[in-house]
Amino acid sequence: MPVCVMVMADAPSAEGLTQRLRDTDLPLLKCLTIPPDGDAIDKVALLNPDLTRQQRQQSMARWLMPFGFLAGVTFTKITTLTTFASFGPWGETLIGGLLGMGSGLMGSYAAAASVDSDNDAGVRILRNRRDEGRWLVLLETPNGIEAPWQVIQRSRPQQVVRLDDL
Numbered sequence: 259m260p261v262c263v264m265v266m267a268d269a270p271s272a273e274g275l276t277q278r279l280r281d282t283d284l285p286l287l288k289c290l291t292i293p294p295d296g297d298a299i300d301k302v303a304l305l306n307p308d309l310t311r312q313q314r315q316q317s318m319a320r321w322l323m324p325f326g327f328l329a330g331v332t333f334t335k336i337t338t339l340t341t342f343a344s345f346g347p348w349g350e351t352l353i354g355g356l357l358g359m360g361s362g363l364m365g366s367y368a369a370a371a372s373v374d375s376d377n378d379a380g381v382r383i384l385r386n387r388r389d390e391g392r393w394l395v396l397l398e399t400p401n402g403i404e405a406p407w408q409v410i411q412r413s414r415p416q417q418v419v420r421l422d423d424l
Contacts, residue, residue: 325362
């Protein structure tokens with residue numbers, strides 16, 4: 259989905275641009291005005307690397323944990339190790355699966371933390387502009403539909419940051 263963020267000098271220009279974008283006939287997935295104060299920017303996943311990383315970790319855990327469980331059960335069954343033999347054959351297998359599931363969960367944290375987004379530089383620029391007191395207007399359009407560039411250019415933004423297609 260094409261995403262671009264316009265940096266505006268003040269509230270009237272940002273809100274005016276947001277209203278003009280919403281008045282266009284183009285379908286918009288997201289059109290948000292982000293003020294320079296408060297924590298509104300931290301609630302937008304596209305502009306918050308920590309939130310993006312958390313979502314990526316949860317997504318990876320969804321498939322790593324079941325595979326970890328199966329790997330733990332398989333490892334327990336194919337080896338002759340009797341580390342948890344006091345729990346019986348089923349208990350030993352179950353504990354091996356749970357340990358494998360825990361390994362999958364730890365792996366999801368490690369993998370999510372090790373991946374840098376292509377948008378990190380653009381997000382850093384936008385967060386710096388917001389810290390300088392600028393207003394941000396986030397625009398997200400469906401695939402294959404370009405942003406209304408004439409409307410954007412008429413509003414004279416200070417900067418337009420186009421984030422990579424997600």
